[in-house]
Amino acid sequence: MLKQQLNFKLSQKLSPQQIQLMKLIQLPTQAFEQRVSQEMEENPALEGGKDQKDSLDDEFGSDNYDDASEGEVIETEINVDEYLSDDEIPSYKLSANNYGDEEEKQTPYASGTSFNQYLLGQLRTYRLDDQETDIARFLVGSVDESGYIRREMDDIVDDLAFTQNIYTDVETVEKVLEKVQELDPAGVGARDLQECLSIQLQRKAANPEVDLAQRIVDEAFDQFSKKHYKKLMSKFDISEDELRSAIQEIEGLNPKPGGAYSGNTRIVEHVVPDFTIRIVDGQLELTLNGRNAPELHVSREYSDMLKGYKDAKEKTKSQKDAVLFIKQKLDAAKWFIDAIKQRQQTLYVTMNAIMHHQEEYFLTGDERKLKPMILKDIADKINMDVSTVSRVANSKYVDTPYGTKLIKEFFSESMTNVEGEEVSTREIKKILEITIAEEDKRKPLTDDKLAQILKEKGYPIARRTVAKYREQLDLPVARLRKEI
Secondary structure, eight states, rough: OOOOOOOOOOOEEEEEEEHHHHHTOOOOOOHHHHHHHHHHHHOEEEEOOOOOOOOOOOHHOOBBBBTTTOOOOOOOOOOOOHHHHHOOOTTTOEEEEOOSOOOOOOOOOOOOOOOOHHHHHTTSSOOOOOHHHHHHHHHTTTOTTTTTSOHHHHHHHHHHHHSSOOOOOHHHHHHHHHTTTTTSSSSTBBBBHHHHHHHHHHHHHOHHHHHHHHHHHHHHHHHHTOOOOHHHHHHOOOOOOHHHHHHHHHTTTTGGGGGGGGGGOOOOOOOOEEEEEEEEEEEEEEOOGGGGOOOOOOOOHHHHHHHHHHHHOEEEEOHHHHHHHHHHHHHHHHHHHHHHHHHHHHHHHHHHHHHHHHHHHHHHGGGGGGGOOHHHHHHHHHHOOHHHHHHHHHHOOOEETTTTGGGGGGOOOOOETTTSSSHHHHHHHHHHHHHHHSOOTTTTHHHHHHEEEHHHHOOOOOHHHHHHHHHHTTTOGGGGOOOO
């Protein structure tokens, strides 16, 4: 049975303009330039450089396009989650290079011999039969960027049979592997760190320190890696000075021989700061990277075409179709220019609030001066949504007198010290880092002792919290920080 009913539903929907603005805000400078370039390529009504005069307001703001646009208005509701997850550029979006007459910049590309090609080149100098050559080439192909072969020999034997039609055994493969391990740099082709260090020590000129280091690596690597120095002195019947000399030999080796190869080409990602903070006469000065403020304007040619259509006495169907296309491109161009202006204002206002909140840090560079700051603190100051501040903080960099920093690094939770003041967790981490750096490495401080020291300095935190902060700072436990 059919039944009619009326339901009322209240929901929030973002317009396409608002969604596009959010996407533009979260883009860092380089990605933003690419987006602008794409817009200008797709929309011929959008041009770079300054326009002499913008006389488009009357035509642009008017809804009177005769009968050409009558009945053509379509209202669309957009689901924000689905829209933001869609990587394709909607048809209403357009972009372009914003540097006008400036010379187009070419991106340099690195060229050279890869690490594996470098190893294969050395392999040609060895006298090997056909099967050994094929096995050696396969082993070189299995070397990772650090210089290791991290696969089991049984697996390599199986792969040789299935992919290369080479039937052999583990003993033969290991014999060929010894040849591969003779290649430069020393240590390449090792299956683990212990073997890598051992190969490098074998290449060194023999002396008492090297011989002892070789024995330690080959016979007591686990005790060495865990810094059980007393057990090592007892095992090899050596003095502390002799052990120290041997350890110095081992510490001078390269744990990643592949990384030392200069021809090993890698993609280097350059960070372009979105903001710059400078100290001028004792005051902070904030500037937005000029590449975030391109000079764009609506094409005069397209606006004249629209005006010519309106002045025409007779309008054909093809002219009506053309004017609909022109209007769409003009709307999209002005819309994109407005979005860029809003983006600039949002970025500047947000970073300015962050700068003043952390003024003491930016004036001194002392991380202990960082104040507790969460996204809501800044959102409340600038009367914007927390998500907007998050988009600015998570992907933007600022050039400061103390280096280029990711903006989100200035945010941290707070805790109360013994004096009842709120302090940043970043301040506590910095003090913890300094305390560990200044400790006696012969007797490094345990987490319990570190917690006690921090408490004496006015920061009452638990041992497990100290351990968490220490791990976040990538600092090992006390036993692994010990030196002799």
